[in-house]
Amino acid sequence: MKRIFTSKFLKIIASIAILLGFSFTYLAFVAVVIPKNIEPSTKEGQVRVRITPGSNVSSVARQLMSQGVQTSNWHVQIVARGFFLGKQLKSGFYDFPPGANLATVLFKMGRGDSVKLNVTLVEGWTFKQFKAAIDSQVDLKKEAKSWSAGQILAKIEAKELHPEGVFFPDTYVYEPGDSDLIIYQRAYLAMMKNLNNAWEVRSSDSSIKNAYELLKLASIIEKETGHPDDRGLVAAVFNNRLKLGMKLQTDPTIIYGLGDAFDGNIRKKDLLKDGPYNTYTRYGLPPTPIAMPGKDALLAAAKPAKSKALYFVAKGNGRSVFSETLVAHNQAVQQYQLRK
Template identity: 50%
Template sequence: MKFLRRCLLLIVLAALAVGGAAVWWLQAPLALAADSVEVSIEPGTSPREVANLWSQAGVRSNAFLLYEWFRWSGQARKIRAGSYQIGQGTTPRALLDKMVRGDEVLANVRLIDGWTFRQFRAELARAPDLKQTTAGMSEAELMAAIGAPGLPPEGRFFPDTYAFSKGASDLVVLKRAHRTMQRQLAAAWEERASGTPLKSMDEALVLASIVEKETGVASERGLVAGVFVNRLKIGMPLQTDPTVIYGLGPSFDGNLRKRDLQTDGPYNSYLRAGLPPTPIAMPGKAALLAAVRPDPTKALYFVAKGNGTSQFSDNLADHNRAVNQYQR
C-alpha cells in the first residue's frame, strides 16, 4: 500500500512538474535569431505548417512544441492567414494570440490622383511587399481577372493609399482600387446637378479624368469643370491638351507640337467634339464631384498664368487677350 501511495505521489509530482514547465514555457519569451522575425501564412496553411514556418524563419523553439501548443490551446483552427511579425520578448501565448486576432504587419502602396493606368501598374510592380501575379497579363486579361471583363482599365481604379498584408497578390490591391472607384463614382453620380450634359457615370468618369489633368490648383477645379460642361452643352470641342497627349501614348516626348493638334484621332479634342472614348487618368474624389457638380460659370476658356492658376474668360476676345498676356 505504501509503495502504491508513493507511486501515485510521484505521478502527481511529475504531472505538476510538467504542468509547471508548460506554464513557464508559455510565459517565457521565445528565443529569436534576429531582433524581429516575420512570417507570411497563406490561406489553407495547416497549424503544423504554421509552426514549421516560424521555426524556419528564426524562432529558436522546437516546431513540435509550437504545434502542440497551438493544438492544445483549442485555437489552432482560428489562426488567420496573413503576414505577421514578432520581436524580442514575444511569448508563445502572445504569438498565438497575434495570429488568432489577425494582428498583421501591413505594407502600403500609394496611387496618385491623375496617374494613368500604366503609371499605376508600374508603381505596383515596384512595391517590394506585393506578390507580382499580373506582370505578364495584358490589360484585357487583367480586367477579366478582377471581375471586370471587357472594360478598358484607364480611370477604373481609385487613387488612394492601400494597406495590404505583406506577400499579398497585386490582384488584391487592383480589386480593392477598382471596387473603391465604383463606389466613389456611384456616390458622385448621385450628387449630379440637374441639367448636366453627362448621360452616364462612364461619361462622368471621362470628364473627371480631364478635369484632374487640367487643374492647376484645387480651388479652381470646379471652374475648370464648369468650362468643359459649358462647351459640351453647346457642342464646342473641349480643346484640351491632356487628351491629345494621352492619345500620343509612349511616343509623347514632353513637347506637344502643332502637328499633334492637327492629327486626327479619337483623343484629339481639338478636332472632335464631345468626350474622348475613355478616361485619360485616374481621377480623385474631388475631380469626380467637380465633373458632376461644377461651379456655376459662363466661362468657355481658360489659360494658365504660369503660377499654377488660370485666367477664365467668357468669350474668345477676352481669352485671346489673356493668352497674349500670360503665354506670349
C-alpha cells in the first residue's frame, strides 16, 4: 500500500510540475505585454521604457504598466521569480518592438541591456564644433545649449577662463535624458587627467613652462600633423623654435584667429595683420589652445622627438619634410610646394 501511495503522489507532483511549466511558458513567451498598436517611442519603431534605479520586481511592474505595457504585478512576479530574475532587474532605458513578450522584456532587463547612446568629439575640433556636436544630440537634455562658454566652465567648476582645448576628444556614452552638462564634465575631467599625465612625463629639456602651455602646444601639433609618425618631429620643431626665441610661424594659429572669416585661403595680408593668434608677427605661444588635442599630441608636446629641425613643409601625401637649415627648407619648399 505504501508503494502505491508513493507512486500516486509522485505522479501528482509531476503533473503539477508540468502544469507549472506550461504556465510559465505561456506567461513568458505567449503573453504579449507591449501592444502592437502602441505608439513607438523611437524613430526605429521601438517602444522605449525607463526603469529607475533601486527598483524591485513590484516597482518594475508598476513602471511598465504606467508606460503603456499591458501586464500585471503578479505576471511580472511569477515570470521574474520563476526565471530567477527577481534580484537581477537593472535600471535604465530599454527598447522593445511592439508585441514583445514578458520573457523578452525581463531577460533584457536582467542582462542590463539598456539603451546606450554616444557622442564622438574629434581630435582637432574647436570648442565651437564640440558644442555643436553636443547640441545636435536629440536624446540629451539641453541644459547648456543657450549658455555661454563662460557659464559652462563655471558650472563644471573648470579653472580655465577660455573653453578652447580643455575638453578631451573621445566617445562619450550616455543614456536618453541625461544632461548635456554630463558630457562637458566628463570631457573636461578627461582632459585634465590626460594633460596632467603628459605633464608628469615631460622631457627635461622641454621649453614648456606649465601644463597650460603644454596644452597650447599640443593643440598646434594636433592641427599641424598630417601623419601620426610625424607628430614627434613637429613637436621638436616648435620646441626648438621656442628655445631659440624664434617665432612659431604656424598657419593653424592664423586660421583660428580669423575665425568665421577664414574662407579656406591664407593671404599675405593675413600673415601681416597683427593679432593675438598671429604667430608670424608675435613670439611664443598663442594666448589659448586652438583646438582639442588628443592623447598622442599631448605626449608629443611633452616629449618631442630628438631632432635639431627648425622647419617642415608638407609633401602633399600627408607626410612632411623636416629641415635644420633655412637653405634646406627652401629647397624642400621648391620641390614639394612650388613643384619646381
